[in-house]
Amino acid sequence: MFKIAIDAMGGDNAPEAIIAGVEKARNEMPDVEFQLYGSVERMQKLVEKDERISLIQADEMIEMGEEPVKAMRKKKQSSLVLAAQAVKAGDADALFSAGNTGALLAVGIFIVGRMKGVDRPALMTALPALKGPHTSFTMMDVGANAENKAVHLYQYGILGSFYAKEVLGFDNPRVGLLNNGGEADKGDPVHKEAHQLLQNGSDAGYMNFVGNVESRDLLQGPADVVVSDGFTGNATLKAIEGTAKTILSVMKHAIVDGNTRSKMGGLMLKPALSGVAEKLDYSQYGGAVVIGTNAPVVKTHGSATAGEVANTLQQIETILKADLTGKVAEFVAAHPDELSGKSVDA
Structure with a gap:
């Protein structure tokens, strides 16, 4: 019990x-x-x-x-x-x-x-994926830490992979690094170093790193686990939430405040619009987890x-x-160097 x-x-x-x-x-x-x-x-x-x-x-x-x-x-x-x-x-x-x-x-x-061995616990949430193999993806950190080191982002890749696999049931979850471009050399020194650590960790078999992902593509499902520093992750999350609410509000007012033809069209589109609203409703995926x-x-x-x-x-x-906690703790205890990034450092 x-x-x-x-x-x-x-x-x-x-x-x-x-x-x-x-x-x-x-x-x-x-x-x-x-x-x-x-x-x-x-x-x-x-x-x-x-x-x-x-x-x-x-x-x-x-x-x-x-x-x-x-x-x-x-x-x-x-x-x-x-x-x-x-x-x-x-x-x-x-x-x-x-x-x-x-x-x-x-x-x-x-x-x-x-948890001993985890430098910075992260706040992780689930968001809808409108394309790709799954209907949602997880993103961390979304606000627990305003600043992060590269090794923290690397640890988020490992922790997020555990959650996606053990809790969500994703097979070999794809890990992406939120960055300002898809190329490996994009970003500031922290993100460049994090990219290298994540890639080395992927090569060692600790995760399935698929490279950088951009914020404009997140809802298209390019990764199952998106890692970010807390400041950027929180800002991105709020931008997604605000944009979704604004779009739905604009569509609603266009129908309600329009002429008879608009209102009739709105009635015909109501089931489709309800489906869109449901897909963009992140609350259906549960709460945010401090991992x-x-x-x-x-x-x-x-x-x-x-x-x-x-x-x-x-x-x-x-x-x-x-x-989940027991399995993560077991991995951390058995792989202290791997979690610290030492054994995968370039």
């Missing part, structure tokens, strides 16, 4: 959406217990059936706008910190929150703990609905069943 520690007070729609999502997931996940940390008084009023659901009192909560590390250290009785401590103590197997992303990263790294910690730490977006919360909890169960 797996146990997931949940920050029930984190997120724009907490605790209502969190608890509704937990109950929805509970009905579909018979081998999981859910530990909800927050105001027991508020949570009790919302829980319809307490089967495999435990409510644990937390007297504080970390707000969305709080400084992450300061909030973690100051609010030791917050729902997020107590949930993270349960994972550290071994009382839970994974941590989930829809709250402050920075705070979740902080408790993931400093309380749950960074490189001693246990799964997963974040869904702050405005998540009950359905999206349930999807992310099912994603966590898949990660736990695949024993």
Whole structure:
């Protein structure tokens, strides 16, 4: 029986959406217990059936706008910190929150703990692939680290490959380096060095590196795992999200604000447009994973609905069943030089 520690007070729609999502997931996940940390008084009023659901009192909560590390250290009785401590103590197997992303990263790294041998845990998310062999791809880092060294990007290639293979079921996942050109000599010194490390690691059999990929091509599925520094990855992610929303909004207004012919055409196109919107909806692929910690730490977006919360909890169960953390830790322990890049350095 797996146990997931949940920050029930984190997120724009907490605790209502969190608890509704937990109950929805509970009905579909018979081998999981859910530990909800927050105001027991508020949570009790919302829980319809307490089967495999435990409510644990937390007297504080970390707000969305709080400084992450300061909030973690100051609010030791917050729902997020107590949930993270349960994972550290071994009382839970994974941590989930829809709250402050920075705070979740902080408790993931400093309380749950960074995996020995991994220099910089990364925030990884899944995005839709409109072409290629799969319907989605993963990208990291998308915001955990504003700056990265070349060896960090190399490690992301290895960590991402594990996730794509063990959790998503991709056979021999393709790893691409997000860069400003497809040629091997493109980019700044960090990306040039990272390209060489990734290529050497691929030659040694630690991953399947396919070279540089450009941001304009990402949704066309050129790679199953896209590695990036955190600043660029976060900016790219937000650009993709914003562009998708803008395009859909423009199309909607063109139909609604148009003449009768436009509205009739819109009715005919409605099924196709709904399909486009569904393909561009990244939330259907689950939450963002902090990969490189001693246990799964997963974040869904702050405005998540009950359905999206349930999807992310099912994603966590898949990660736990695949024993992703255990397999990564085993590889790291057996290949310290390979993960540091020393044995593959040119």
